[in-house]
Amino acid sequence: MDALIEKLKGQIIEQLNLVEVKPADIKPDAPLFGEGLGLDSIDALELIVLLEKHYGIKIQNPADGKKIFESVRTMAEFIKSNGKD
Amino acid sequence: MELIITSYCKIKRNTIYLEGNKIISSNSENPSYFFAEAYKTLELNYPKFHKMDMLSKLGFLATETLLSIPKAFGTEFLLRNNLNQISIILSNHSSSLDTDRIYQKSISNKDQYLPSPATFVYTLPNIVIGEIAIKHKITGENAFFVSEKFDAELLVNYTQELFKEANTNAAICGWVDYDDANYEAFIYLVEKATDSIKNANFKALNQTLLNQLFL
Amino acid sequence: MEIFTSYHHIISPLGFNSEENYSAVLANKLGVKKINFGKLNNLFCLSVFSEENLNTVSQEINNSHLFTKLEKLSIFSIQQVLNKSAVSLTDKKTLLIYSTTKGNIDLFENQLPNLISKKRMYLSTMANEIGNYFGAVNKPLVVSNACISGLLSIIIAKRFISSGQFDNVIVCGGDLVSEFTVSGFKSFNALSVNPCKPFDAKRDGINLGEAVATILITKNKNLKTNSSMNIVNGASANDANHISGPSRNADGLVQAIQNTLKNNSEIKIDFINAHGTATPYNDEMESVAFERAALSEIPANSFKGYYGHTLGAAGVLETILSIEAARHGQIIKSAGFETSGVSGKMNVVKEYKTQTINSILKTASGFGGCNAAALFVR
Structure with a gap:
């Protein structure tokens, strides 16, 4: 799980062009949205693209994203539960 | 009503010029690196910059050179004008075609069909106006024109008409074009020639002057 | 002139x-x-x-x-x-x-x-x-x-x-x-x-x-034709908020509408042709703008239910249909509308109606935070 979390951090930084953010700045359990990273509605849609691009997971209902993208850990758990890590 | 150009900026061939003076120059042939270097040198501290497409980065850098660097005369531009009376009127030749090509790649293959919303949103040329507006909370008139060449007559006439309508007290105008690593930005600030901002350096807005400055 | x-x-x-x-x-x-x-x-x-x-x-x-x-x-x-x-x-x-x-x-x-x-x-x-x-x-x-x-x-x-x-x-x-x-x-x-x-x-x-x-x-x-309408005024304004998300408080559209109506307070608006794209956030934003601009009671429609969003054609297409509606003295119902799903008060037209239309307010909003409004009078 930790390895997946680390990998995800790198992929998030790349997908969202967070050039000034380092992987260590993203805490596994911290909320991805709201504060900190300053992510917005387009970033939320880009995370859906990330899941499809790197893990082949299609999110049919974008409303599900809210739970999946709570934190890097919830993202990792979602990927695991889809057997796609 | 006399309109004057109170400051202007040019970006071309890895160099940023403020009012004709070279202020940033780079050896980098790659526009991405040059824009990133300029962002650092200007100390813009605006992480959203990295999310922009090349057209928006170019227009943003030119505008920030005018409005955000210490000592630039333009920094007072935002203080002496109401933000809801500043218009942003830009033009170019290539619209958003450079980013269109990047987006098209993401949908050209049926088996790797991954359209990116963050790229798609930049496939409109006026997004650069939005980025400039957001940075400084400028809410005045907008227009994005596409023409074969820089059209000074069009910009002068349109700007004059906007000022006559009274919702415009100042304007950020110019040309911002990015196409396949070729780029050019020329952005200038227009204000009314009032007593308080009379300055020998300011020049009356007209076609001849614009064409000279653009060259 | x-x-x-x-x-x-x-x-x-x-x-x-x-x-x-x-x-x-x-x-x-x-x-x-x-x-x-x-x-x-x-x-x-x-x-x-x-x-x-x-x-x-x-x-x-x-x-x-x-x-x-x-x-x-x-x-x-x-x-x-x-x-x-x-x-x-x-x-x-x-x-x-x-x-x-x-x-x-x-x-x-x-x-x-x-x-x-x-x-x-x-x-x-x-x-x-x-x-x-x-x-x-x-x-x-x-x-x-x-x-x-x-x-x-x-x-x-x-x-x-x-x-x-x-x-x-x-x-x-x-x-x-x-x-x-x-x-x-x-x-x-x-x-x-x-x-x-x-x-x-x-x-x-x-x-x-x-x-x-x-x-x-x-x-x-x-x-001049029998459908001609004077373009009394028009304005655009930017939300300065987000490049794709409509403003929550509708500031940009309110500014565009207010600048359009400024100095024309004697003109009573008979009909509003809104942008009305049918996305949750856009329509919500527009409704807030119309209420803030005190236009809640004026019959309003969107033509997107008939044509979809025709992007660069939309503003021209919808202006033409609106001035034709004014010429015929008819209010075209807003296709697809049954029950209001926006928080701002609006009078969205559900049924075709015969009514004299001497003035139209047309609005539009788009990516990049841009908004526009124009006032047409017969």
Whole structure:
């Protein structure tokens, strides 16, 4: 799980062009949205693209994203539960 | 009503010029690196910059050179004008075609069909106006024109008409074009020639002057 | 100086001229239909031209093999307005403004026909080709300002006439339904697979549509028609909030409306033609703006339920339909609307109604945080 979390951090930084953010700045359990990273509605849609691009997971209902993208850990758990890590 | 150009900026061939003076120059042939270097040198501290497409980065850098660097005369531009009376009127030749090509790649293959919303949103040329507006909370008139060449007559006439309508007290105008690593930005600030901002350096807005400055 | 709308023309899947289009919306005909579209052959709800439609258009154009789909539709539409008005683009006081977001974007996907170069993807090259067909002496001007392009072009036309640079401006707006735009709006999760429902509680996204619409803006009194309306004022404004998300407090649209109505308080607005795309956030934002501008009681509609969102054509198309509605003294119901699903108070029209319309407020909003409004009076 930790390895997946680390990998995800790198992929998030790349997908969202967070050039000034380092992987260590993203805490596994911290909320991805709201504060900190300053992510917005387009970033939320880009995370859906990330899941499809790197893990082949299609999110049919974008409303599900809210739970999946709570934190890097919830993202990792979602990927695991889809057997796609 | 006399309109004057109170400051202007040019970006071309890895160099940023403020009012004709070279202020940033780079050896980098790659526009991405040059824009990133300029962002650092200007100390813009605006992480959203990295999310922009090349057209928006170019227009943003030119505008920030005018409005955000210490000592630039333009920094007072935002203080002496109401933000809801500043218009942003830009033009170019290539619209958003450079980013269109990047987006098209993401949908050209049926088996790797991954359209990116963050790229798609930049496939409109006026997004650069939005980025400039957001940075400084400028809410005045907008227009994005596409023409074969820089059209000074069009910009002068349109700007004059906007000022006559009274919702415009100042304007950020110019040309911002990015196409396949070729780029050019020329952005200038227009204000009314009032007593308080009379300055020998300011020049009356007209076609001849614009064409000279653009060259 | 009075500057007013004159002859106009619409070509869309609902009709080949303004009259056919007006009759179609009056008869509650929808251009939007469920079809499979694109490389992935997914189901969408779109309003698109048939091959038969396009063949008919090609037959009306000289050397039609030299032109792209959008150029042909545009030439066809502009030709009708030039014929009816006897205005010519060979006159140096006449300008062609072309309003579009994506122009010949379909050339990315389609095999390029012989004699058509990839350069036609440049909007100014496309506009020049159209202008050259009519021997235009002035280079056409392209306005590409997202979804407000059409309405903004009409406002810009008025300003150029008012400045004295031109006497007549032909404003032509056009956009196609393409793999490019369909996939892009889908990636934004903004498309509905059913006919869209502007301002309704069950709205769940836009439909895309293709159309070309042309209107002559002039100060020449000889060109007054029985549908002419004065363009009293118009304005644009930016939310300065987000590049794709509509402003929550609707500041930009309120500013555009207020600047348009400023100094015109004696004019009672009879009808509002809103943008009404049917995305949850856009329609919500508009409703907040109309309430804040104290326009809640005025009958309002959106034409997106009939045509889908025609992007660069929308502002021109919807202005033409609105002035036709005013000429006929009819209020066209807002297709797809049953129960309000917006928090701002609005009077969205559910049924066709006969009513005198002497003034229209038209609005539009788009990506990049842009908003526009214009006031037309008979």
